Amino acid sequence: MYAFIYTYGCKVNQVESEKIVNDFKLYNLIITDDIKKADVIILNTCAVTANAEKKFRSLIRRAKSEKPSTLIAVTGCAAEKDKEKLKSIGADIVVTNSGKMDVLKHISEKSDHLESIFDTHGFVEAENISMATKTRAFVKIQDGCDSNCAYCIIPSLRGLPVSRAYDSIISEIKNLVNTGYKEIVPVGIHVGKYGMDIAGEFDLCSLIEGILKIEGDFRIRLTSIEVNELTPKMISLLENNTDKICRHYHIPLQSGSSQTLERMNRNYTSEEYIDKLTELKRRIPDCLLGADVIVGFPGETDEHFKETLSTIEKSLLEHLHIFAYSDRSGTKASEMPNKINGKVKSERAKFLRAKAAEIKYEAAKKRIGNIYKVLTQKDNTGITDNYFTIKFKEPVEPNIFIDVLITTALKDGTLKGDILYV
DSSP: OEEEEEEOSOHHHHHHHHHHHHTGGGGTOEEOSOGGGOSEEEEEEOOSSHHHHHHHHHHHHHHHHHOTTOEEEEEEHHHHHHGGGGGGGTOSEEEOGGGGGGHHHHHHHTOOBOOOGGGOOSOOOOOOSSOSSOSSEEEEOEEOOOOOOTTOOHHHHHOSOEEOOHHHHHHHHHHHHHHTOOEEEEEOSSGGGTTTTSSSSOOHHHHHHHHHTSOSSOEEOOOOOOGGGOOHHHHHHHHTTTTTBOSEEEOOOBOSOHHHHHHHTOOSOHHHHHHHHHHHHHHSTTOEEEEEEEESOTTOOHHHHHHHHHHHHHTTOOEEEEEEOOOOTTSTGGGOSSOOOHHHHHHHHHHHHHHHHHHHHHHHHHTTTOEEEEEEOTTSEEEETTSOEEEOSSOOOSSOEEEEEEEEEOTTSOEEEEEEOO
């Protein structure tokens, strides 16, 4: 049978999907990129925004309409959130997050798994011996979050923070490096909380130090780190290991207004954010700083929005993900007064996305003339350590490091350059 898998949302979902695909052969499934050819469709879903849910619901309805015999299995955060409700729109099998890594078993048995993530204990493993679809290796190190940001539904769907055993992580990364992977990406729902639930001396810094000791020609790319987790030890670790740790730091902002940040329960001010990012840029000059920003949070005034624009500029951000606020049932923000008109949210999001595109293009232009060590990818592109995409004129072998002299910046923020052959 042919199976199609589609992954929505975070990098943890992506690495879990990789594990599911790697197990296809155990259930006599053959992966296909053609959804119309599929006998089985697996949707690994996201529930962060209403738009994310709308997308996969639409896909279910369309797939069932076009080919009613297709078996559709839904897992991930939307399955955790809605469970039985998904059956009414066409899902045949529903598997919550606690059973996600057994989704193929449930497909073969035509059974559901509706147990809440809060009824399970321990880390849900997703170890991969290889990446089925990716050049870079994503390694799950952590799951869950208890930060309880006012707008975020994820703590209720992913559970409390839980860390993977240190030795297990190191073992998987050694195997991936020995297999030939050149970039290791540790992922989690909140990676900065790694180790907080483990007795002993382990935290994210000590884990990175352990990864750095692994022999091989590879680099580490960190995912999202909260500004409060950029401790002096962490910043020194990043500064002193730029040859191995990618100079790309994604540090969520969410709002540049201290008043809005307080209502969001973000536990830092815009001034603290600016100070920490300018310190990073001073100590690691060619790093790329990225952030998520939410516009239209309840009570966000025009002045608050202007403060966000100012904070983005002052903190030297160069790569932005913009989201219009979306009510999530059960969150504190969903019960707040002074909701922002949908038209105003759309206008602010549109303005900021245009601004983000300008910032990204200006950042790309600043890199002209630089030489970067680039990891080539499967689509005849490459990625620099500071997260710029390079488009090659000539065909390149994927998954090798090459030196590239940057010659051109394109409007979309990507780069072109000349390969420097030794």
